[in-house]
Amino acid sequence: IEGEKLRCQAPPDVMTAQLREELASRKKEIIAFLQAAKLAASSGDSITPVERNGLLPLSFVQQRLWFLAQMVPDSGLYNIFGAFRLRGRLDREALERSLNELVRRHEALRTSFGSQDGQPFQRIEEEVRFALAVEDLEGVTPERREERVAESAREEGGRPFDLSRAPLLRVRLLRLADQDHALIVTMHHIISDGWSAGVFGDELAVLYEAYASDRPSPLPDLAIQYVDYAMWQLEVMKGEALEAHMIYWRNKLGGDLPVLELPTDWPRPSAQKFHGTRLNFQLPQELLKRIEELSRREGATPFMVL
Numbered sequence: 001i002e003g004e005k006l007r008c009q010a011p012p013d014v015m016t017a018q019l020r021e022e023l024a025s026r027k028k029e030i031i032a033f034l035q036a037a038k039l040a041a042s043s044g045d046s047i048t049p050v051e052r053n054g055l056l057p058l059s060f061v062q063q064r065l066w067f068l069a070q071m072v073p074d075s076g077l078y079n080i081f082g083a084f085r086l087r088g089r090l091d092r093e094a095l096e097r098s099l100n101e102l103v104r105r106h107e108a109l110r111t112s113f114g115s116q117d118g119q120p121f122q123r124i125e126e127e128v129r130f131a132l133a134v135e136d137l138e139g140v141t142p143e144r145r146e147e148r149v150a151e152s153a154r155e156e157g158g159r160p161f162d163l164s165r166a167p168l169l170r171v172r173l174l175r176l177a178d179q180d181h182a183l184i185v186t187m188h189h190i191i192s193d194g195w196s197a198g199v200f201g202d203e204l205a206v207l208y209e210a211y212a213s214d215r216p217s218p219l220p221d222l223a224i225q226y227v228d229y230a231m232w233q234l235e236v237m238k239g240e241a242l243e244a245h246m247i248y249w250r251n252k253l254g255g256d257l258p259v260l261e262l263p264t265d266w267p268r269p270s271a272q273k274f275h276g277t278r279l280n281f282q283l284p285q286e287l288l289k290r291i292e293e294l295s296r297r298e299g300a301t302p303f304m305v306l
Contacts, residue, residue: 032247033244049223049228055116056121057230074160076161079156080189084185089178095183099171100129103128104127105219105222106226107226109169111191112165123166135175149182153184157186168187207219
């Protein structure tokens with residue numbers, strides 16, 4: 001960008017007449033996008049702690065998930081859940097202490113979400129005491145124990161959270177035998193994601209090892225929390241930077257959007273449901289190669305193509 005001008009450099013024969021025409025027609029959008037990228041790059045190391053006073057805003061991702069929760073209330077659709085198998089002698093007190101330290105350490109794990117005048121905000125509780133729910137399965141058959149672990153994971157994963165009440169985290173301990181336990185962890189996606197779940201598991205292991213050995217937590221305090229990132233993101237993405245994205249999506253989503261009519265074996269229901277299953281199968285190598293080629297040609301991922 002040079003002032004309000006967009007200059008393009010390319011090897012010979014790359015800048016076709018059609019491409020020049022499209023660049024010219026979308027010049028304002030491209031300039032706004034590049035300005036936003038430049039601003040974001042220059043602000044990359046400027047995330048600092050903010051005051052926790054008043055109604056704290058949500059990040060853009062959290063805004064989307066809050067909106068979806070209003071669209072589909074009382075749903076476990078955006079729950080993240082999984083199970084840890086714990087073998088050996090379990091110090092239940094150390095485990096519960098470790099969970100409470102994680103909740104203290106990460107503000108997101110004691111954050112709830114409300115709204116005022118239709119706008120969402122997040123609220124961080126000063127303290128949340130976490131109680132570990134325990135279910136004893138030692139009296140049932142070994143086969144039934146394994147079934148019960150899978151059932152409990154599905155039950156916990158499908159049970160909705162009330163976003164207005166912290167913590168948006170549930171942990172259930174299943175005692176299968178004296179030295180065999182399963183720990184089922186469920187979090188709402190508005191406070192966690194796949195990467196965060198990995199951090200949760202890693203830090204839980206470190207804390208448990210320390211507390212079970214009567215040692216203090218070896219984890220250093222966090223320099224920033226997620227709400228600090230949310231405030232930084234909103235500060236960076238405003239004005240022209242935000243408008244660039246708004247222009248893009250108005251163009252993409254404007255007008256009458258088509259309904260994707262896939263050749264399914266059942267008719268589309270009048271009300272959307274979220275029931276699903278998993279089917280494993282193999283595709284021939286040659287077909288996979290053609291899918292990848294189509295993906296590259298259309299600027300899409302194989303997931304999008306499929």
